[in-house]
Amino acid sequence: MFDALSKQESSPLFRLATERPKLVAEVSRRAFNDVVRASRGASGAGLEYVLNDAAYQEIARLQKERGVEEEVRSSGWWRHMSRKLATMPEPKKREILWSLVESYADDVAGRFNPWVYKVATGALPIGLSFLFKAQDLPRVAAMPTRLGELSEALSHVRDLTQRVVLQGDLATLRVLAKKGTLVFVPTHSSNMDSILVGWALYEAGLPPVTYGAGKNLFTNPLMSFFMQNLGAYKVDRRLQHRLYKDVLKTYSQVLIERGYHSLFFPGGTRSRSNAVEQHLKLGLLGTALSGYIHNLMRDPQARPVYIVPLTINYNLVLEADSLIQDHFRREGKGRYLLENDEFNQLSAITRFVMNTMKMDSTTILRFGQPLDPFGNQVRVDGESYDSRGRRVERIDYVRSARSGEVIEDLARDRQYTRFAGERIAQAFLEHTVLMPTQVVSWVLFDLLQRRFPSWDVYRLVRFGAEEILPWEEVHQAVEDALARLKLLERAGRVQLSPFLHEAAPDRVVYEGLEYLRMYHVPEVVKSWADGVMLQKLEVIYFYGNRVRPFEEAMRALP
Numbered sequence: 001m002f003d004a005l006s007k008q009e010s011s012p013l014f015r016l017a018t019e020r021p022k023l024v025a026e027v028s029r030r031a032f033n034d035v036v037r038a039s040r041g042a043s044g045a046g047l048e049y050v051l052n053d054a055a056y057q058e059i060a061r062l063q064k065e066r067g068v069e070e071e072v073r074s075s076g077w078w079r080h081m082s083r084k085l086a087t088m089p090e091p092k093k094r095e096i097l098w099s100l101v102e103s104y105a106d107d108v109a110g111r112f113n114p115w116v117y118k119v120a121t122g123a124l125p126i127g128l129s130f131l132f133k134a135q136d137l138p139r140v141a142a143m144p145t146r147l148g149e150l151s152e153a154l155s156h157v158r159d160l161t162q163r164v165v166l167q168g169d170l171a172t173l174r175v176l177a178k179k180g181t182l183v184f185v186p187t188h189s190s191n192m193d194s195i196l197v198g199w200a201l202y203e204a205g206l207p208p209v210t211y212g213a214g215k216n217l218f219t220n221p222l223m224s225f226f227m228q229n230l231g232a233y234k235v236d237r238r239l240q241h242r243l244y245k246d247v248l249k250t251y252s253q254v255l256i257e258r259g260y261h262s263l264f265f266p267g268g269t270r271s272r273s274n275a276v277e278q279h280l281k282l283g284l285l286g287t288a289l290s291g292y293i294h295n296l297m298r299d300p301q302a303r304p305v306y307i308v309p310l311t312i313n314y315n316l317v318l319e320a321d322s323l324i325q326d327h328f329r330r331e332g333k334g335r336y337l338l339e340n341d342e343f344n345q346l347s348a349i350t351r352f353v354m355n356t357m358k359m360d361s362t363t364i365l366r367f368g369q370p371l372d373p374f375g376n377q378v379r380v381d382g383e384s385y386d387s388r389g390r391r392v393e394r395i396d397y398v399r400s401a402r403s404g405e406v407i408e409d410l411a412r413d414r415q416y417t418r419f420a421g422e423r424i425a426q427a428f429l430e431h432t433v434l435m436p437t438q439v440v441s442w443v444l445f446d447l448l449q450r451r452f453p454s455w456d457v458y459r460l461v462r463f464g465a466e467e468i469l470p471w472e473e474v475h476q477a478v479e480d481a482l483a484r485l486k487l488l489e490r491a492g493r494v495q496l497s498p499f500l501h502e503a504a505p506d507r508v509v510y511e512g513l514e515y516l517r518m519y520h521v522p523e524v525v526k527s528w529a530d531g532v533m534l535q536k537l538e539v540i541y542f543y544g545n546r547v548r549p550f551e552e553a554m555r556a557l558p
Contacts, residue, residue: 011207012259013231016112023254027105031250032098035243047093048085054100054241055082061238069215069236072103097243104247110210110233120226121202164196165498167433168367170204172380173308176370177207179382180304181259183288184209185424187277187311187432188265190318191217197263197310198230200365210255211263212248212284237269245283252284256291256305266424272327274317275545276432278425285424286417289373293398293413296406300395306378307420309368309427313497315435315515316362317542324542328458364435364497368427375420429549433495434485436503440512442544442551443477444469444525444534461537470531478512479505481547484554494550516543 016023039046055078062075081096088096176182186197194211201208210231218224218234235248255262264284267277288305295302317323369377374397376384384392397416400407447469448460455464482505488494500508513532516524516539524540526533534540 012261013112013208013210014114016110016210016231016260017114019258020109020111023251023258024102024105024109027109027247027251027254028098028102030254031105031247032101034246034250035097035101036094047090047097048088050243051093051096052082052085054243055079055085057241058239061240065238069219069238072107073100100243101247104244105251108233108235108248108251110231111228112210112231113229116226116229117208120198120230163362164199165364166200166204166367167364167495168431169369170206170367173367173370174205175380176306176378176382177261180306181256182207182209182261182306182308182370183256184261184263184308184310185266185285186263186309187428188267188270189274189312189314190270192318193265193312194232194263196312196363196365207261209261209263212252212265214269249283249287253287253291253294256288257294259303266421270319270323272323272330273545274320274323274542276311276428276549278428278549280421280425282414282417282421285421286413289413289417289420290408292373293406293408296395296398300406304382304394305373306370307373307424308370309424309431311366311368311428311431311433313364313366313433313435314362315437316519320539320542321520324538327542328461328538364433366431366433366495368431371420371423371427373420374416375423429494430492431495432546432549433497434500434547435497436499436508436512437515437543438546439481439485439500440478440509441516441540441542442547443474443481444532445537445540445544446551447473447477448534448537457541461541464537465535466533468528468531468533474532475506475509478509481554482508484557485550487557488550488553493553516540
């Protein structure tokens with residue numbers, strides 16, 4: 001129907017519109033049967049315990065929260081149901097369980113509209129170009145009258161390669177997309193991440209993916225329209241009871257079993273501190289393995305599943321102020337749910353757009369080497385290889401030692417997923433691309449810590465503002481940091497942006513400070529004749545956190 005999409009229409013995501021009812025039914029059936037089966041062997045009250053646990057947690061949550069997200073069940077419904085549980089017959093409990101599971105599955109399940117995809121993929125490069133390429137604005141503002149001039153202007157707007165850079169072995173990923181099912185696992189810094197990844201996959205000639213997105217993002221009418229029709233499924237992070245999590249995991253597993261290329265953020269949510277995620281949530285990651293095993297049990301030649309680490313590297317983060325404040329609240333043992341951050345504030349987005357357009361290069365997306373669900377490296381031939389470079393048979397990992405048949409083993413599979421998670425965390429570090437703002441921020445905060453060695457981070461943030469660091473000290477420290485980071489890069493332990501390679505240290509200092517002043521209000525730093533005045537220390541700490549995983553190795557170098 002759409003000639004422009006002919007190369008991607010073979011992607012499984014184009015089947016989602018017709019398969020959605022079957023997906024919801026399959027997820028509901030499986031989740032229901034799993035809960036019933038588990039409750040039979042429970043020492044407690046079986047289904048009564050499952051329903052009561054969900055009711056208890058939902059009633060407590062709804063007493064504290066009054067968000068704009070739609071609720072699957074009201075607080076009154078949960079109270080009424082919980083009061084009846086003790087005397088409720090077993091068939092009625094099953095009826096309620098089925099109703100809940102089906103409602104959750106329908107609430108979670110995504111949608112895909114090829115027409116919306118065509119519009120989005122056509123408009124997204126233009127929108128992102130406005131975001132990342134300031135010099136094209138005059139071309140569009142001039143409103144060319146002739147068709148040729150308009151086409152030329154838009155062609156310049158569409159060119160994002162100078163502002164959003166894709167790195168990694170994309171040719172291998174294109175080959176693997178035909179051989180198996182890709183599961184992308186990116187770092188997560190901003191609500192802009194899924195938008196950028198969507199463009200990156202399209203630009204790289206990779207298939208569109210289905211992905212989980214926070215349910216709060218669906219409250220924005222415009223965002224909701226596109227996300228609802230581009231394969232995104234809802235993840236309600238407010239719901240913590242096991243029944244909901246089981247439905248969510250089952251949905252992810254069924255998608256992978258049916259060959260849907262997928263994406264999820266293994267950090268679980270945006271990195272509040274901006275540190276590279278190392279403590280990953282393994283629940284959804286485990287569905288890549290369980291989905292693969294289920295397919296192997298039906299067909300020993302089942303399509304493989306490939307996990308692709310991906311780092312998203314910004315100079316500036318739209319929600320930096322709110323994220324670091326939330327991090328400090330959490331570290332202080334206080335509970336804070338971020339409901340209205342910069343991503344929901346038009347003025348902040350406008351300020352971010354107008355300032356990021358001035359940068360030379362704002363974002364780098366770097367794809368790492370693909371892995372199998374057991375943590376082995378995968379090459380372009382689609383086969384798996386261990387740490388010594390020896391080819392391994394994936395199916396042997398899940399055979400029974402007694403019968404030789406493919407079986408599920410929860411303890412064994414958890415261990416495999418744990419190892420795969422460790423490999424992803426390692427890949428996150430190795431493929432982190434450091435940017436000028438991050439290196440300069442790390443240097444500034446490190447110099448401040450040396451000035452007050454007995455103060456912890458919280459005391460520094462509270463009382464260290466308006467300290468002035470001499471220019472000579474800052475320039476020397478940046479030069480030394482860059483020299484050490486380049487040695488680490490040669491060892492394959494981190495990546496540096498092209499700017500950090502090409503620019504002299506003095507230029508890096510200038511650019512890093514300029515970027516820090518561009519967007520945040522009030523200014524993060526101020527330039528004085530005798531040095532740099534530090535102002536918003538929490539933001540400086542936020543950006544510097546991207547370098548902190550490497551500081552021990554940096555200081556160990558001669």
